[in-house]
Amino acid sequence: MSDITKNSLTDLVGLIKKKEVKSEEITNAYINNINKGKKLNSYITESFDFALSKAKSFDKKPNFKCLLPGIPLAVKDLFCTNGVRTTAGSKMLENFVPNYESTVTSNLWSEGAFLLGKLNCDEYAMGSSNETSFFGNVINPVKENTVPGGSSGGSASALAANLTPATIGTDTGGSIRQPASFTGTVGLKPTYGLCSRWGIVAFASSLDQAGPMTKTVSDCALMLEAMSSFDLKDSTSIDKKKENYSKNLSKNIKGLKIGIPKEYRVDGMPNEIEELWEKGKFFLKEEGAEIIDISLPHTEYALPTYYIVAPAEASSNLARYDGVKYGFRSTKGSNLIEMYENTRSEGFGDEVKRRILIGTYVLSSGYYDAYYLKAQKVRQLIKNDFDSAFNKVDAILTPSTPSAAFKIGEKKDDPISMYLNDIFTVPTNLAGIPAMSVPAGIDKNNLPLGLQLIGKPLGEQTLLNLALSIESKTNLKQNLTKWWEK
Amino acid sequence: MSLDKSKYIIQGGKNKWEVVIGLEVHAQVSSNSKLFSGSSTKFGAEPNTQVSLVDSAFPGMLPVINEYCVQQAVKTGLGLNAKINSYSVFDRKNYFYADLPQGYQISQFKNPIVGEGEIILDLPSGSKKVGIERLHLEQDAGKSIHDLDPINTFVDLNRSGIALMEIVSKPDLRSPEEVNVYVKKLRSIMRYLGTCDGNMQEGSLRADVNVSVRKEGDTKLGTRCEIKNVNSIKFMQMAIDYEAKRQVELLESGKSIDQETRLFDIKKNETRSMRSKEDAHDYRYFSDPDLLPLNLDKSLIEKIKKELPELPDQKKERFIKNYSLSPYEANVLVSEREVATYFEEVIKTADKKLATNWIIGDLFASLNEKNISISESPIKAKDMASLINAISSGLISGRAAKEVFEIMKETGAEPVKIIDEKNLKQKSDPKELEKIIETVLKSNQDKVEQYKSGKDKLFGFFVGQVMKLSCGTANPQLVNDILKKKFK
Numbered sequence: 020m021s022d023i024t025k026n027s028l029t030d031l032v033g034l035i036k037k038k039e040v041k042s043e044e045i046t047n048a049y050i051n052n053i054n055k056g057k058k059l060n061s062y063i064t065e066s067f068d069f070a071l072s073k074a075k076s077f078d079k080k081p082n083f084k085c086l087l088p089g090i091p092l093a094v095k096d097l098f099c100t101n102g103v104r105t106t107a108g109s110k111m112l113e114n115f116v117p118n119y120e121s122t123v124t125s126n127l128w129s130e131g132a133f134l135l136g137k138l139n140c141d142e143y144a145m146g147s148s149n150e151t152s153f154f155g156n157v158i159n160p161v162k163e164n165t166v167p168g169g170s171s172g173g174s175a176s177a178l179a180a181n182l183t184p185a186t187i188g189t190d191t192g193g194s195i196r197q198p199a200s201f202t203g204t205v206g207l208k209p210t211y212g213l214c215s216r217w218g219i220v221a222f223a224s225s226l227d228q229a230g231p232m233t234k235t236v237s238d239c240a241l242m243l244e245a246m247s248s249f250d251l252k253d254s255t256s257i258d259k260k261k262e263n264y265s266k267n268l269s270k271n272i273k274g275l276k277i278g279i280p281k282e283y284r285v286d287g288m289p290n291e292i293e294e295l296w297e298k299g300k301f302f303l304k305e306e307g308a309e310i311i312d313i314s315l316p317h318t319e320y321a322l323p324t325y326y327i328v329a330p331a332e333a334s335s336n337l338a339r340y341d342g343v344k345y346g347f348r349s350t351k352g353s354n355l356i357e358m359y360e361n362t363r364s365e366g367f368g369d370e371v372k373r374r375i376l377i378g379t380y381v382l383s384s385g386y387y388d389a390y391y392l393k394a395q396k397v398r399q400l401i402k403n404d405f406d407s408a409f410n411k412v413d414a415i416l417t418p419s420t421p422s423a424a425f426k427i428g429e430k431k432d433d434p435i436s437m438y439l440n441d442i443f444t445v446p447t448n449l450a451g452i453p454a455m456s457v458p459a460g461i462d463k464n465n466l467p468l469g470l471q472l473i474g475k476p477l478g479e480q481t482l483l484n485l486a487l488s489i490e491s492k493t494n495l496k497q498n499l500t501k502w503w504e505k
Numbered sequence: 506m507s508l509d510k511s512k513y514i515i516q517g518g519k520n521k522w523e524v525v526i527g528l529e530v531h532a533q534v535s536s537n538s539k540l541f542s543g544s545s546t547k548f549g550a551e552p553n554t555q556v557s558l559v560d561s562a563f564p565g566m567l568p569v570i571n572e573y574c575v576q577q578a579v580k581t582g583l584g585l586n587a588k589i590n591s592y593s594v595f596d597r598k599n600y601f602y603a604d605l606p607q608g609y610q611i612s613q614f615k616n617p618i619v620g621e622g623e624i625i626l627d628l629p630s631g632s633k634k635v636g637i638e639r640l641h642l643e644q645d646a647g648k649s650i651h652d653l654d655p656i657n658t659f660v661d662l663n664r665s666g667i668a669l670m671e672i673v674s675k676p677d678l679r680s681p682e683e684v685n686v687y688v689k690k691l692r693s694i695m696r697y698l699g700t701c702d703g704n705m706q707e708g709s710l711r712a713d714v715n716v717s718v719r720k721e722g723d724t725k726l727g728t729r730c731e732i733k734n735v736n737s738i739k740f741m742q743m744a745i746d747y748e749a750k751r752q753v754e755l756l757e758s759g760k761s762i763d764q765e766t767r768l769f770d771i772k773k774n775e776t777r778s779m780r781s782k783e784d785a786h787d788y789r790y791f792s793d794p795d796l797l798p799l800n801l802d803k804s805l806i807e808k809i810k811k812e813l814p815e816l817p818d819q820k821k822e823r824f825i826k827n828y829s830l831s832p833y834e835a836n837v838l839v840s841e842r843e844v845a846t847y848f849e850e851v852i853k854t855a856d857k858k859l860a861t862n863w864i865i866g867d868l869f870a871s872l873n874e875k876n877i878s879i880s881e882s883p884i885k886a887k888d889m890a891s892l893i894n895a896i897s898s899g900l901i902s903g904r905a906a907k908e909v910f911e912i913m914k915e916t917g918a919e920p921v922k923i924i925d926e927k928n929l930k931q932k933s934d935p936k937e938l939e940k941i942i943e944t945v946l947k948s949n950q951d952k953v954e955q956y957k958s959g960k961d962k963l964f965g966f967f968v969g970q971v972m973k974l975s976c977g978t979a980n981p982q983l984v985n986d987i988l989k990k991k992f993k
Contacts, residue, residue, distance in 0.1 A: 099565045112564065119558060121565060218565040225794035253567050254796050332794055335597050338608020339562040343660070355658070359601055382599070382789035391791060 023048045024181040028090065028238040029265075031184055035081075035089050042074040042081075042089030045184075049091055049135060053182045058503040059158045061167075061177040063096045064137040066103050073133035085131035086245045086265075093183035095174045096137035097144055098124045098229070099218040103134060107220040108142040108152035108170075111340045111347045111366035121218025122250045123187065123229045130245040135183055139173030142368045143337065144194055144222040146170050147440040150431050151370040158427070160499050161202055161467060165424045168198030168440075174232050175202040180503065185233045185242050189219060191226045192325050193420075193444025196456035199232055200419035200469030203458045203497045205239045205486065206232045208444075210477050211451035212257035215250030221336040223329040224255075226448040236457065236487045240264035243479060259477070267480055270488050273307035275481065278412035282318035283443055285421055291462045292418045299416050299459055299470045302492040303485065311412055315404040318446060320397045325445040326438060327381050327394035333371075334378025340366065373434065402450045409475045414485055417443050419456040419469035443471055453479050457486040458495050467497070513680030514721055515749060517757045521721040524749040525729075526684055526714065527638075527676035528741075530691060531669045532701040533645070533709040534577045540644050540668035541568030541611065548707045552661035560666040562606035567795050570595075574668040575799065577700040578618050578642050579809050581670055584694045584816055585637050587622025591801045593641075599789040604647035604660050612671075614790045617641035618799065624674075624694070625818055626686045627836050635687055636675035645669050664708075670701065676715065676726060681742035688712065688738050689840065693817050697842045711736045716748045718756065727752070728762040732769050732776055744769040748776045820845055828857045837865050843879045850886035855893035863893060867907075871914045883917035884910075892920040904977050905929040933980040935987065938971070941979065942987055945970040956992065964988065 023045060026034065034040040050067050070091045077089040099105045099117040106112045124134070141151040149157040149172025159167040160180035167176040171188030175198030178186050188195040190208035199206025207230045214229040221227060231242030244264045250256040279300065284293070300310050342348035342362030349361035367375070381390035408415065421442055430437040447454040453476070456469035470489060474482040507516045515522040539546055542559035559566045582589050596614040619640035626633045647665035651658050672691065678684050692703035692710060703710050712735055717727035730748060735741045747769075752762055766785070767776040792798075815823070817839045824835040824845075838861070839845045851860045868889065872882060892909060895901045901909065901924055909923045924930055932938055945967060946953055956963040971984045 099563075105564065107564070115564070117563065117565075119563070216565070217567050220564040221795075223794075252569060254569055255794075331791060335599050335609055335789070335791070338599060338601065339564070339606060341601060341608060343603050344561055344606055345563070355603055379789065382791055384787050384789075387789075387791075 022181075024052055024184070026184070027235045028087075028185040028233060029235065029241055031090060032086075032088060032241070036083050042077040042091075043071065045089070046070050046074040046091045046135070049181075049183060052180070053136065055504040056180050056182050059160055059176050059180055059182070060155050061139050061157050061173040061180070061182055062093065062136045063106055063108070063139050063154045063173070064104055066134050066136050069103070070133055070135045077131070077133075082131060085129070086241060087127060087130040087132035090132045090184060091135035092127060092132045093136040093138050093174075093177055093186055094124055094134065095140050095171050095186065095188045097140055097189050097220045098187070099220065100124055100134055100137065103137060105137065105220065106154065107144070108140045108154060109367065109371070110153040112220075113153065113347060115346050117218075119218060122215035122248065122252065123219065123246045126246050126248050127187070132245070138171075138177050138183070138186060140188075141170035141172065141194075142371050143220065143333070144170040144189055144191055145333070145370050145374055147193070147197060147437050148425070148427075148430065149173060149176075149198070150427065151368055153368060156427060158503070159202055159424050160503060161424065162465070163502060164427050165466070166201065166427050168201035168424060170194040171198050171206075171232060175199055175204055175206070178202065178204050178232055178234065179497070180499065180501075185231065185238050187229055187242065187246060188232050189222070189227055189229050190444075190448065191222050191228075191329060192448050193441040195230045195232055196419050196444050196454060196469070196471060197440060199456040200458075201424035201467065203467030203469075203495065204232060204234055205236055205455065205457055205490075206230065207239050207243060207455035207479070207482070208447065208453060209243065209247060209479055210257070210453045212255050213247045213453075213477070213479070215248060215253040215256050217250055217252040223332040224336060225332060226325075226329055228448070236483060236490045237265065237268060239455070239486070240268045240483050243483075257477070262480065264480055264483055268487060269484050270306065270491060272303065272485055272488050275308045275414065275485070276412040277303050277308050277310050277485070278313035278408050278415040279310060280313050280315040280318065280408070280415060280417060282315050283417040285442065288418070288421050289423075289462065291460075292421065292468060295460045295468050295470065296416070296418050299489060302489055303416065305492070306488045308485070313408045313412060313415070315401075315408060315446070317397065317400045317404050321401055321446040321449055322438065322442050324394045324397045324401065325441070325449060326377070327390050328398060328449070330374040330378030331382050331391050332378070334375045334382065337367075337371070337375055342366070370434075398449045401446055405446075405450045405452055405473075413475070414478065414481055415473040417471045417473065419443060419471040423462045423464070423466035423468055447473055452476055453482055455482050455486055457489050458497070459489055459493055460495070513682070515718070515753050517753045519757050522718045522749070522753045522756075523721045523723070524679060524745065525676045525717045525719060525726060526678035526680075526745060527729075528674045528678065528684065528687065528715070529713040530672045530674075530688065531711045531713075532581075532672060532691075532695060532703070534574050534642075534668035534670055535700055535702055536571060536573050536577060536668060538571055539666040540571050540574050540642065542666055544666065546667050550663055552659070552663060554663065556662040556665065560606065561662055562608070568611060568793070570796060570799070571668065574642060575618070575801075576805070576809060577668075578640060578670055579801065579806060580698050580813065581672075581695060581700045582619030582622065582640055583806075583810055583813055584698045584700070585619070585622035585624060585640065585672075587637055587640065588620035589801065589806050590616065590618055590620055591803065591806070592616060593618040593799045593801075595642075595793045595796045595799070596790045597793045600786050602646065602649075603658060604649045604662070604665065606647070606662065606665060610644050610646065611793055611796070612643035613641035616798075618801075624687065624690055626683065626690055627832070628683065628686060633683070635677040638673040638675050640670055640672045643669050643671055676717075681745045684714070684741055684745060685738050688741065690817070693840050697814055697816050705737050708736060712741060714741055714744060716745055716752070717762070718749055718752045728764050730762065730764065730776070731766050733766055733779060735769055740769060740771060743774055744776055747774060751776065814842075828852065830857075830861060834861050834865060841879065847879050847882075847886050847889075851890045851893065853890070855890040856897045859893045859897060860889070863889065867910055883915070884913045885917070888913060888917075888919055895920055895924060899931060899933060899980060900924065901929050902931050902977060902979075902981060904972075905931065908977075928976075929978060931980045932975055932978045933983055935983060938975075938979055938983055938987055941971055941974050942967075942984070942991065945974060946991065
């Protein structure tokens with residue numbers, strides 16, 4: 020049999036259901052890939068023994084009625100997994116083993132999947148290149164010395180290199196979509212509240228949202244269906260019936276109105292991305308969609324707004340990592356305050372410290388009104404922009420990122436240029452609306468480029484259908500050389 | 506420095522000073538589970554046995570509001586005649602401490618659940634309205650225990666996350682005595698409502714006390730100091746006393762008051778600076794993104810309003826009107842809901858006046874002596890009623906009643922049984938009494954002569970002798986009548 024791991028998730032499920040392949044075979048194939056793919060540094064923790072025992076017991080007594088029967092899955096190391104250490108890419112949680120399971124991963128396991136391992140990510144999901152992880156940077160399998168994007172960089176890298184059949188990430192300002200775009204994979208950030216945040220290490224609570232990262236749009240629909248649910252344990256969870264995204268997946272996009280926001284045409288954007296965008300418009304038009312020029316006038320304020328709101332919430336969310344109850348505690352210091360200072364100085368990396376400082380600053384009395392309060396107001400204006408746009412259109416098409424994947428170390432010491440990477444992705448987090456990145460082309464260096472589709476609240480099905488059209492039109496087949504196995 | 510007690514005006518060397526006090530009472534909400542988690546709130550459990558993942562702030566944990574606590578806060582607000590805010594917001598108050606696992610307390614800052622209200626105090630000088638500024642819901646912190654080990658501090662998180670109502674008064678209080686009456690009244694209202702048990706020993710009711718002074722007649726408020734976390738009314742009063750005098754001394758010597766947070770040292774009976782305004786925490790309040798704003802349905806507020814019990818002020822009015830009690834008596838009887846219920850149970854069958862006197866007098870004295878509440882009283886309401894009925898029907902004398910009461914309070918026995926066993930029934934048969942009187946007169950011939958020659962005072966002596974001989978069972982009224990007839 021040819022390499023089983025080259026299959027899409029949907030195909031794997033089909034093979035299992037047709038009993039053409041056993042869960043144990045699949046699991047072993049991925050374990051084999053993971054063992055050969057250490058160079059990518061996409062895994063922080065492997066749970067092979069657990070996965071194999073789960074695979075064996077599935078094969079003994081298979082249940083084909085669920086969505087992900089006998090499928091091994093690795094997840095971003097931001098999801099708390101019962102009995103398996105959860106690090107958030109930080110020294111602070113290097114040895115932290117939760118005794119509880121996040122709602123999202125629980126949902127996956129109850130659909131028949133099981134944990135293959137925990138994937139590297141930027142520390143506390145703060146980063147756009149997966150260079151801030153305490154466990155080292157992750158490499159993009161697309162090209163040597165290239166970043167996979169972030170913060171779900173381990174997830175994107177593992178997925179693109181077939182070290183997991185599908186995965187999940189979290190997206191606070193683009194952390195699913197940007198790495199998906201950089202690795203030629205599909206990534207979806209759902210409507211805020213569609214997937215429960217319970218059991219996910221928090222970065223910025225009002226922006227964080229878990230979502231699927233997959234090789235194909237069909238896989239994306241399947242994973243979203245499996246992971247989303249209303250959760251009483253998350254007060255911001257949306258109380259709605261589960262959607263059947265896979266069944267309703269259709270290329271029929273006839274008559275859909277697609278908005279093209281002029282504000283996303285930024286200075287210095289490579290021509291290739293401009294062309295990609297044109298190509299996307301052309302594809303959708305060909306399928307019967309209507310292209311409409313729109314304006315989202317407050318777009319230019321989205322990034323500064325995001326870099327006030329997200330650090331503010333993070334500075335508070337990360338206060339719990341103080342060395343008192345769990346996680347890392349410095350042995351230095353002779354009193355409580357010194358213990359705090361040393362624990363947090365030694366336990367957090369530079370980027371996390373930078374954001375805690377920014378967040379603390381913008382919430383401080385005397386600065387609160389000028390920064391945090393102002394940012395909240397602008398956030399509302401950004402939301403309003405989308406609301407009025409969606410009076411005219413069903414979805415919005417933009418590039419996912421202003422550039423293709425960059426070189427490792429290229430932007431590491433320039434936070435501003437790093438932050439600019441999120442320029443197209445952050446507005447949707449601020450507005451709480453769904454958006455996804457779908458592979459749409461390659462640049463002159465053969466690096467993948469993605470297009471972003473932005474939808475109405477709970478408009479995931481429309482996004483998936485549009486993405487399916489683009490996917491079938493572009494007909495990209497990523498064929499990586501497995502250079503990392505050498 | 507001297508003090509005019511009736512008005513609590515401090516006479517300094519130069520001026521007369523008025524004291525201005527405002528209280529921030531922290532009342533623990535009566536509820537089985539915590540404000541944002543399902544953990545038990547039971548007092549006195551082994552340390553760290555009532556702690557959920559939420560209470561100990563594990564990664565990825567999220568708060569979920571306890572609806573019952575919200576209802577309790579609304580109920581309390583209604584009991585304080587306060588405005589209920591249909592929209593309120595939970596905020597994070599950020600600071601680091603070992604017993605604050607999240608690194609922030611979830612509280613309500615800008616938009617509290619309850620707005621302005623008032624409490625009416627009954628003072629010797631008449632009634633006084635004290636304004637309520639606001640009531641908000643917040644989480645309690647855990648407990649740091651510093652005295653179990655010479656080096657280490659231990660943390661108990663059982664209390665972490667328990668719901669508190671912070672009830673902020675306006676600066677309307679003027680003396681330690683007013684503070685006493687205010688706290689007692691607030692406690693009484695919450696106990697009537699069942700929203701806080703008011704148990705100060707267990708820390709269910711604590712207060713931050715804001716104290717400032719100003720020259721008598723001034724209308725501008727002076728600079729205040731906040732005395733943190735005082736857990737008994739007595740200590741609140743002592744702290745105010747000390748703090749007011751300290752401030753007067755400073756001002757009269759030409760110094761100024763620093764706005765600061767102070768601690769009350771019980772052992773030394775003094776307040777001490779804890780942190781100055783410059784060192785004050787910057788709590789970096791912002792609305793908690795894990796929780797949606799609280800939107801209360803009008804219908805819920807109406808429903809709670811309808812279910813409100815009769816509150817102390819209303820009950821007092823009714824007692825005065827229906828039972829002809831004095832305001833003082835009514836006040837005493839309604840201060841605890843259980844006392845009022847007991848009283849009304851007794852007067853279902855017994856005389857109101859006697860019941861009032863016996864309950865406020867002997868019963869309260871016996872409860873105080875044993876340091877128990879009326880619900881733990883060995884004398885049940887129905888027995889109290891039959892004791893009173895025995896008196897008013899003339900079955901026993903007042904004196905015998907005291908004896909019966911003494912036995913009741915020890916044994917809890919029924920008064921009728923005690924009267925039978927001790928043979929305390931009043932002798933009201935004139936023939937029988939006449940025999941005893943004859944005996945007394947015969948054995949005191951000399952006194953009889955003296956009485957007849959004008960020594961009127963001896964009448965009491967004869968009554969006393971009759972009572973003595975009858976072991977206190979003679980009906981004193983009848984003895985009087987017969988003696989008078991004999992001497993005619």
